[in-house]
Structure formats: C-alpha cells, structure tokens
Amino acid sequence: MYAKVIVDVPAKQTNRAFDYEVPSALRKWVEVGSRVGVPFGPRVLQGFVVELQENTQLDVKRIKPIQNVLDLVPPLTDELVMLGRWISHMYLCHEVTALQAMLPAALKAKYERAIGVGEEFGEQSLLDMPDLQAIVAYVKSKGSVPMDALMERFAADGALIKQLLGAGILTEVQVVKDRMSTKKALTVFPPADGSGLEQALSELPARANKQQEVLRYLMEHPHAIRLTELMETVEVGASTVKSLADRGWIELREVEVMRDPYAGRAFARTKPLPLTEEQSRVFAEIRAAVAEERHEVFLLHGVTGSGKTEVYLQSIQQCLDMGKEAIVLVPEISLTPQMVERFKGRFGDLVAVLHSRLSNGERYDEWRKITRKQVKVVIGARSAIFAPFTQIGLIIIDEEHESSYKQEESPKYHTRDVAVKRASMQGSVVVLGSATPSLESLERTRRRQDRAEPPYRLLTMKERVASRPMPPVAIIDMREELKSGNRSMFSTALYKAIEDRLHKKEQIVLLLNRRGYATFVMCRTCGYVSTCPHCDISLTYHQSSRMLRCHYCGYAEREVTECPSCQSKHIRHFGTGTQRVEEELGKIFPGIRVIRMDVDTTTEKGSHEKWLTMFREKQADVLLGTQMVAKGLDFPDVTLVGVIAADTVLNIPDFRSAERTFQLLTQVAGRAGRHEKQGEVFVQTYTPEHYSVQYASQHDFIAFANHELDVRANLGYPPYQRLILVTFSHEQVPLLVRFAEAFVTRLKEIALEYSTKQIDLFADAVSRDNSFQMDVLGPVASPISRIKDRYRFQCVVKYRGEDQAAEIVGRTVAWFEERSSKEKLLISVDVDPQYLM
DNA sequence: AGCACGCCGACT
DNA sequence: GTCGGCGTGCTC
Numbered sequence: 139m140y141a142k143v144i145v146d147v148p149a150k151q152t153n154r155a156f157d158y159e160v161p162s163a164l165r166k167w168v169e170v171g172s173r174v175g176v177p178f179g180p181r182v183l184q185g186f187v188v189e190l191q192e193n194t195q196l197d198v199k200r201i202k203p204i205q206n207v208l209d210l211v212p213p214l215t216d217e218l219v220m221l222g223r224w225i226s227h228m229y230l231c232h233e234v235t236a237l238q239a240m241l242p243a244a245l246k247a248k249y250e251r252a253i254g255v256g257e258e259f260g261e262q263s264l265l266d267m268p269d270l271q272a273i274v275a276y277v278k279s280k281g282s283v284p285m286d287a288l289m290e291r292f293a294a295d296g297a298l299i300k301q302l303l304g305a306g307i308l309t310e311v312q313v314v315k316d317r318m319s320t321k322k323a324l325t326v327f328p329p330a331d332g333s334g335l336e337q338a339l340s341e342l343p344a345r346a347n348k349q350q351e352v353l354r355y356l357m358e359h360p361h362a363i364r365l366t367e368l369m370e371t372v373e374v375g376a377s378t379v380k381s382l383a384d385r386g387w388i389e390l391r392e393v394e395v396m397r398d399p400y401a402g403r404a405f406a407r408t409k410p411l412p413l414t415e416e417q418s419r420v421f422a423e424i425r426a427a428v429a430e431e432r433h434e435v436f437l438l439h440g441v442t443g444s445g446k447t448e449v450y451l452q453s454i455q456q457c458l459d460m461g462k463e464a465i466v467l468v469p470e471i472s473l474t475p476q477m478v479e480r481f482k483g484r485f486g487d488l489v490a491v492l493h494s495r496l497s498n499g500e501r502y503d504e505w506r507k508i509t510r511k512q513v514k515v516v517i518g519a520r521s522a523i524f525a526p527f528t529q530i531g532l533i534i535i536d537e538e539h540e541s542s543y544k545q546e547e548s549p550k551y552h553t554r555d556v557a558v559k560r561a562s563m564q565g566s567v568v569v570l571g572s573a574t575p576s577l578e579s580l581e582r583t584r585r586r587q588d589r590a591e592p593p594y595r596l597l598t599m600k601e602r603v604a605s606r607p608m609p610p611v612a613i614i615d616m617r618e619e620l621k622s623g624n625r626s627m628f629s630t631a632l633y634k635a636i637e638d639r640l641h642k643k644e645q646i647v648l649l650l651n652r653r654g655y656a657t658f659v660m661c662r663t664c665g666y667v668s669t670c671p672h673c674d675i676s677l678t679y680h681q682s683s684r685m686l687r688c689h690y691c692g693y694a695e696r697e698v699t700e701c702p703s704c705q706s707k708h709i710r711h712f713g714t715g716t717q718r719v720e721e722e723l724g725k726i727f728p729g730i731r732v733i734r735m736d737v738d739t740t741t742e743k744g745s746h747e748k749w750l751t752m753f754r755e756k757q758a759d760v761l762l763g764t765q766m767v768a769k770g771l772d773f774p775d776v777t778l779v780g781v782i783a784a785d786t787v788l789n790i791p792d793f794r795s796a797e798r799t800f801q802l803l804t805q806v807a808g809r810a811g812r813h814e815k816q817g818e819v820f821v822q823t824y825t826p827e828h829y830s831v832q833y834a835s836q837h838d839f840i841a842f843a844n845h846e847l848d849v850r851a852n853l854g855y856p857p858y859q860r861l862i863l864v865t866f867s868h869e870q871v872p873l874l875v876r877f878a879e880a881f882v883t884r885l886k887e888i889a890l891e892y893s894t895k896q897i898d899l900f901a902d903a904v905s906r907d908n909s910f911q912m913d914v915l916g917p918v919a920s921p922i923s924r925i926k927d928r929y930r931f932q933c934v935v936k937y938r939g940e941d942q943a944a945e946i947v948g949r950t951v952a953w954f955e956e957r958s959s960k961e962k963l964l965i966s967v968d969v970d971p972q973y974l975m
Numbered sequence: 976a977g978c979a980c981g982c983c984g985a986c987t
Numbered sequence: 988g989t990c991g992g993c994g995t996g997c998t999c
Contacts, residue, residue, distance in 0.1 A: 143999080147976050156999040179998040180978065201999060 141168055141204060142189035145178050146247050148232040150955060155188055159203040167207040171214035173245065175205040175313070182313065184208070184247035186237050188219050211509050213241055215526050217563055224559060230948045230967045231549040239549050240524035244502035253303075254282040254311035269295055274307060282311050324365040326379060327389040328356040338387040348378045356388065365390065399500045400491070405482040410455065411448050420597045424453045427567045428531050429460070435558055437538075437579050438571040439839065440599035442808025443606065446571045449599075450534050451484050453569065454515060458488070462531030462566075463514045467553060469540040470494055470519040472769045475747055481517050492518030492525075495743060520545060520553050523560065530566040533557045537769070538570035538579060539801055541972040550968050554579070570594070573808060573839070574801040577850065580843050581857035609779070609810040609817035611803075611835035615826045616783075627714050627722060632780050632820045640727060640759055644815065645775045648762040649806045650716050650782040653678075653736040657713025659686060659698065663706035668698060674924040680738070681717045691926045719762055719782060735763035768806040774813035779806055784823040784831055791921060792974055793855045796830040800842050803834035854936060856970075859911075862935040862947050863971040865920060867928040867964045877954075877963055878917035878931040885914055885935070885950040892942055910939035912946070921975050928964070934974065944969055 142155035158176050160168045168174065172187040182205055214222075218240055225236040238246065255278045273292055277283050283291075292299060302308040328335060335357045342349055355372050356363075365379060383390035413421060420438060427434045440446045454464040468477060473493045481489050490504045490513040507513045508525050516525040520543060523533070535543070535554055543553040554570065561568045570579055583596035602608065614629045624630060639646050658676035659668045668677045670688035677686035677695070684697045700707055711718075720734045733749050740746045746766075753761045754773055761767055761776075781803060788799045803821060811817020823831055833842035851858050866881070868874040889912055916933030923930055937943040951965055 140999095145998085147998090149976055151996085152976080152998075158999060176999080178977095181998095183976095183998095199999090 139165060139168075140191050140193070140201070141174070141187045142191070143174060143176055143185035143204070144188055144234050144237060145176065146184040146234055146238075147178075148235050150232075150952065153226075153232045153234070156185075157201055158185075159201045160190070161203045164204055164207055167210075168204060169212045170216045171212035171219055173208040173213055175208060177202045177205060182249070182311070186214065186219070186234070187212075188223075188233075209245075213245060213509065213526065215528055217528070217560075218524060218526060221524075221556070221560055221563065225549050225551055225556065227948075228555075228944060229549050229551050229969050230944055230951065236549045236551075239521065239545075239551075240526075242502045242505045243498045250284065250313045252282040252284045252311055252313045253277060253288050253299075253308050255308060270298060270302065270307075273299065273302065277308060282313055285310075323393060323395045324390060325362050325393040326356070326365055326368050326383075327362045327391070328360050329388070334387060338382075338385070348372075348374045349382055352379060352382060353387070362393075364395075398503065399496055400478075400482065405479055405486065407486065408480070408483040410452050410484075413448065413452070414445065414601065414603060416599045416601055417445055417449055417603075420599060421449050421452055423595075423597055424449070424532075424567065424569060425456045428453060428456050428462075431460075431531070431565055433562050433565045433567070435561070435568040435570065435582075435594040436597050437575055437583050437594045438569055438597045438599070439575050439580075440571065440573060441602060441608065441837070441839075442573045442805065443602040443812050444573075444599040445603040446536070446599070447480060450536070450569070450571070451480070453532055453534070454485070457531035458485070458514055460531060462529045463525075463527040464516075464532040464534070465522060465525050465527065465530060465557075466515065466517040467522055467533070467535045467543070467557070468517065468519065469537050469542050469769065471542070471766050472537065473517070473519055474750065474771075476772070478517065481515065485515050487512075488514045490516045490518075490525075492516060492522045494519060495746075523553050523556050528564075530561070530564045532567050532569065533561050534569045534571065536571050538572045539574055539576040541798075544970070544972045550971075552970055555970070574804045575839075575843075577797060577843060577847060578857040581847065606811065606813075607816075608837045609807060609819050611807055611819040611821060611837070613826045613831060613835050614820055614822045616822050616824050626726075627719060627782060628726070629820070629822055632822065633726070635778050635818065635820060636727065636760075636780070639778045640730065642777075643756075644777045645753070645756065645758075645773060646760045646778045646780065647767055647771075647773075647776055647806065647809050648719065648760055648780045648782060649765070649767055649802075650714065650719055650762070651764050651786045651802065652713070652715045652783075653689075653717070653738055653764055657715060659709060659711055661701035661704060661706055662708040662710050664701060664704040666701050666703040668695075668702075672924070672927045673922065675922055678715065679711055681721065682738075690922065714783065716762060716764060723760060723762070730760060731758040732760045732762055733758040735761065735767055737764070740766070765802060768802055768809070771809055772812055773809070775815070776809055777811060777815045777817045779810040779817065779819045781806060781819075781821045781823075784821050785825055788823075788825060788828060788830065793850070793853065794972070796828070796846055796849070799828075800830040800834050800839075800846075803831065804837070804839070807834070807837075854913075859936045859938040860941065860943070861971055861974075862937075862943060863932060863968040863974060864935065864947065864951075865930055865932045865966045865968070866917070867925075867930045867966075868962065869928055871929050873961065874929050874931050874963070875917070877961070878933065881950065881954055881965075882914055882917055882933050884953060885933075885947065888950050888953070889914075889946050892946060910937065910942065912937040912943060932974075 139160040141158050141160050143158050144155055145152055168187055170187055170190060174185050174187060175182050176185045214237065222233060222236040222240065226233040255274060273295060288299065289296060335353050339350060339353050351372050352374055365376065368379060369376060380390065382388050424436060438446060450466065457464045470493060478491050490507045492501060492504055496504065508516060508527065516522050535557055538554055545551050557568055579594060582594045585593040587593060612631065614631055616629065619629045636646060657678060659679050660666065668686050669675065670677055670691065670693050672693055673688055673690045675688060675690055677688055679697065680687050685694045686697060687694045698709060701709060716734055716736050720732050723730050723732050733753055735749050750771065752758055756775065784799060784803060787802055788795055807819045810819055821831060821835065825831065829845050830842060850856065866874055866878045913936045914933055915936065917931045920930035920932045935943060935947060947967060951967060954965065
C-alpha cells in the first residue's frame, strides 16, 4: 500500500504530494488525514496523508517507507483534506499551510535530535565488548533515545558512545514529536470491589495513622481519585499514598487528563425561551432546512436586540435532535464569558469552546473533545470552522460582516466562504447573522437562481424583543460647535448628556476608534512631524509612557520637547486618541470613574473580561474604548452612547469606509437602552451629511445598503467585482518598481492566454451578465509605502464572472518567483482583501 | 526549508 | 596547490 503525503515544508518546490510506502505494521493506522513522520532527504519531517492507493506504478527510483504515525485517530477527515486543497487553490497558499491552519498549535511538529542504531550494525567486531553491546541493545530496544538521556544512563561510557557514533553503529536520527504533550496526572485506583482494603487496614501497624486514614477514605469512596485531590482531602503527603501502592494494596498510575478551562464552573441550565412571532417565522425556515438536510445559506438580518441568539440556540437543538453537529462562529472579541455561558447553559457538556485566550494545551484538549466525539457543538472564533466534525447539520456565523473573519496571514481565507464551501460538501445549513450584513452577502440574496454561485436566502427580524424601541440618534455637527466657540472634544449636547447620566448614576459608553493620545506630533514653527524611521507613518504619542510609538512596527522613542529640525519648543499634539479623552474626562468631570479599553489595556490575559465585569458591577461610570466596546455588550444601565468622532473611520481611504462607518455606528448605538431604561445616542462628526451617518441615525440598513451598492456598482468594486491585492516589498525602490511593473506586464500576458470568446478582458463596462472580465490597477505605492524598512508597492486585480483570476495570479507568481528568487523581493497575494493597504 | 553538489578567490 | 564562498537543485 502507498500513501501520498504533503510534507511540512511550505515552499513552492515541495508544494505537492510525495509517495511513500505504508509498512504493513502501520496499515491499520494510516488513513487519509493521518499525521505521519516521513524520511525526506536527509531528515525526517511531519506530513499529512492525502491519498491512499493499493498499487501504482511509481516513476520514482526509491520509495521510502512512512516512519511512524503520530496520532491514534487521524486529526483531519477526508473532507478537511479536500477542503485544504480547495483553500490552497482559492487563496493561493501552500497546501500544507492550509492543512496546518486546521489544527491546534499543539499539533505543530517539533523535530528532536536523538540517537538510533545505524546501518553498520551487525558486522562489527567491536560488538564483542559487553559494554558496547549493552548500549546498542538499549538503543535498539527504544528505537531512538535523546542524546542527553543516553549520556545520563551510560554516564561512564561517554567515550564509547562517541566511538560507536564514529563507527556508524549508532547514528544521529531525527524524531518528529508533538509540540504539546497531553497532560498526565498520577491517579489512585483502589481495588475494583474494595476488597482487600480491610485486610490491608488490619495488616498496618497501629501507629501508621496516616496510611489508615487513606485506606478508610478509599473504603468509603471506592473509585479512582487524583493523587493531588486525595492528598488534599485526607491531608497526607505523597509518600504515604506511595507506600500503600508499594505494598500492592492500591494502584497508582499516570492517567491522561483534560485541561478544562471551565472545570468546576456550574452553568445554570436554561430552557428554550418563547419566541416572538418574527423569531418563530425565521426559526421555522431554518428548522425546515436543517430537518430536510438541505444545503442552504440564510442571511439573517436582525436588528440589534432582536434575539438572534435564541434563534441560533433553538436551531442547534433541532440539529442535535437529529444526531447531527453544529458549529457556531463568533468574532473573537464577542466570545465573552456571557456568550459562552448561554451556550453551556443550554447544551452543557456537549459544547467545546475554542478561542485565542485559551492556552495551547487548553485549546488542544477542547479540540480533542471533538475528535473523540464527546461534544456536538463547537463555539469559537475563526479557526473553529475547521472543527473535525463529520455530521455537520448547521453552521452559524454571528456578526457575519466582521472583518476579523478574514485571516490576515496565510492562508488568507474568509471564514464565511470556507463555511459555505464546507456546508456544500457536507450538505449542511449555514446561517449568517448580523444587524448590518456585509454587502457581499446582501447582494447574494438578490442574485438570480441561474448563477454558478447560488443565491442566499434573506430572513429579516425588524423588531427588538419586548418591543423596545431603537434609541434615538442625534447627529452633532462639530463644525457648528467650532463656530460657536466650543473647541473641546465634547459638544455641548454630549457634555450635558454625560453630566445628566453621572447625576442619575446611569452608565455611559464612549467610542473613539483611535488609540493612543495624539495621532501625530508637529512642530508649530517649522511643520516638522515625528515619523517612524522604519515605516512611512507618523508616530502616535502615548501619554502614560510619554513615548512616541509606531502602530505598525512597534518602534518607540522618547517624547520630544524640542523640535529635532529647528529646535523650536512649540511642539503640539494633534488628533485625539482614547488616552487623551480619558484625561479630558477627568479634567471636566472631577471624580468620574473611567474604564479605558483598547489594545493597550487589554493585552493581558483575562483583562478584557476583568474590565467588563468591573463595568457591569458599576465600579465605573464610563466605558471608553475603540471598536471593541461596540460589539455585543449588553449592560442594563447604559443609557447613553457617545461617538466622539465618526469621521475617523470614514476618512480612511478605502472603498469600504462608508460601510464600516455605518456598521460601527449601528453596532455601538445598539448598546444603549437594551433593557427597561430608554437609551440615547450622540454621534459627533464633521461630515453630518454623509449617507452612512444619516442612514445609521435612522436605523435604516436597507436604505444604506441600496445607496452603497449603487456606489460600488458604478465604481466596479465588490460585491459586483472581486479583488485580488498583490503586494511587493523590497528595501530598494528602483528594483521594487521594476519588478512590480514586470509582474503586471506578465500578469496581463497570462490573462490573455485565458481569453476565449466568453472571456472579455479589460472591459470597463459593468454589465450584469456572467462573463469573465479582468483588469489590473497599478502598480502604485501602497498607502503605507514603507513598513519595517521595506518599501511597498501593490497592484489590484479586479475581475468578475467565474474565477480563473486566482489561477491566473497564481501562475504569474510562480513564473515570477522563478526569476526573482535570489532577490529578497517578497510577494504577498490577498484574495478578497478586506483592506487595500 | 535544509542540505549537498559544484565551480572560482586568498591562504598553508 | 587546497579551503571555502554561496549559486542551483532536489527531496518520494
């Protein structure tokens, strides 16, 4: 039997399957999806089995055998292996990179050097010496032994070992191991029927008090118990228990344990809540599709507070009733303890939770609950879409518009598209939920049936549960404030509202989508601006550390008090960041309690939850933060939401900035008045007339979407045309420009090869049919033209119709890498980019 | 990615 | 005359 194996070398030349023999001893362990150790050139590598074949004529001189199998149960399924291939084609990455992305970090290969028995073994007269024989026999019995372990065991024979290595009787070998081992704990096992313990008790000397206590405890509780737990409850030392084990009365051995991050936490069981009329209507649709096992994608547009989660929960229940599994995806930031609680509360131990705050070991153990079929529901961020389930009935993506569903490192996949692909492979239902759906998804609900990519079905929930009204949104024109002499960052209206809430002891959420203190620092005499020496970007001033920081590469320097260019002392901080707002609040409202949440205050593990808990317990009046305060939070006493500057997002030069502004304003407005108390929202802006601000204040997503879709159609942007962003970087500009231009020229040539009568290249008309059109913009300097001392150029491939585009770009990259491999030029390809940066 | 094989400068 | 530079090519 032979296996096709993808080896763990993410390089162009090794991006294909290699053939290996499956030794008969390993036959029943090697399956498609197995992780194996294989000899590759002079070393041993980890690889993934992607195909098995009985017999084939292979045109390779020597087929090597698979060395070992790394898991009892293959960590990947056939389906995930296929999905990996699809991802590698779709998003242009090496196949092994796609497969690796599906596994927890704990399963990343670790290569260890060890000593094994060499091929020279047997014919050597040296072996007559008993000492040598002992060493060789030992190594042989173990297969391979780490060098230090061997030296320790045969400490006196260091010279001999060296000699054996020199003669080739022993050789250095490489062993593939897991990065993370399973956690083991010493566990005490009393005899099965409890018999013999009484006997043992009588045999113990009278003064062996502690041992007697242990025996009595075990007679009362005749089941296995962790040694540490036993030591704690009976208050004895380990030696006491060990001596009982030595006499054979009890058994003491290592048992694999799960690291359960939610161990010891009881989740109150909840029952399905009664559904509103709207909820029932939506639920009926989803339930029917799940019950009929019909692959279908629903876009659930439900306003904030319309009770989407309850619909999810009941749909999952339908899935479980049928013996099938469900995956729930949420943005990392909204995977809060409250969210976990709702799912654990409804489905108890059937839920595995995967998020980035878990340690590698914890995540690995949660993941193994899936492979062991101990759970039926997975709730997690992005990568949970790869949960190795085989009977998926339902995949839910909450807040489907979130850009964090797009992975920014290779493989640069979009979770939504991977989910739809996976669901089509398994025949499962997908529910995309959002109060502000992405325009890509909305557009697909409006497509005609006959397209190659079938349409999604739109489900709508317009009412908030308990008929709570949407909070009124006031738009405040900051230009008017300036005219009337108010130069502070708070408008009069917002100032009064904050004062009022402080007085009433109600809570406030303030949003400013910019961290740090000031966005840039400028000399008022000569106009000098502090910029990063490694990146083409201005430095941000951080008040707490009195440092100027680069938000791209992390470079930091001391605050300047004197202009480095003209020595003037007139240094001024421009632009407002969260730190400055915090300081200002303290000045205007003495005694105000502010919690600031941004990446600077939430890097520590658990800090995110800590701040939210403090706010919930009303230990603060204001929750001030970047977009992380806009998502999914639900606090009953929040009656005021203030957006300090809506323009920060709007002014970013990106075709999605209007959409992002609308989403952000809608999400943050949804934080107010979710309970009995009526809420109020203030949006400060210098562009109050902009349609994204206007429609957000009217809570009118559909009107906004129609407007924005028109804009996109006219400009030829997604969802009507799709994009591939290709970025080049190099330390020298002239070479970079030359290469980027050569790339674009070649790309156009290759694209023309694909030109047939239904493929219409470089047509600029936006017609609504399905023909393939493609255009290349650039190359131009990237918006951030230098990062970490590397200059950046980019080109944007625009296309529509069926996508050979990724293939065309892929072929161009391959052609290009053959010619530029010796230069340190980096090319990065991003299919369906979220940001054109 | 590693690592070997393979052709041209400064040293015992 | 050799030791060693890293350019090119292969790994089942």
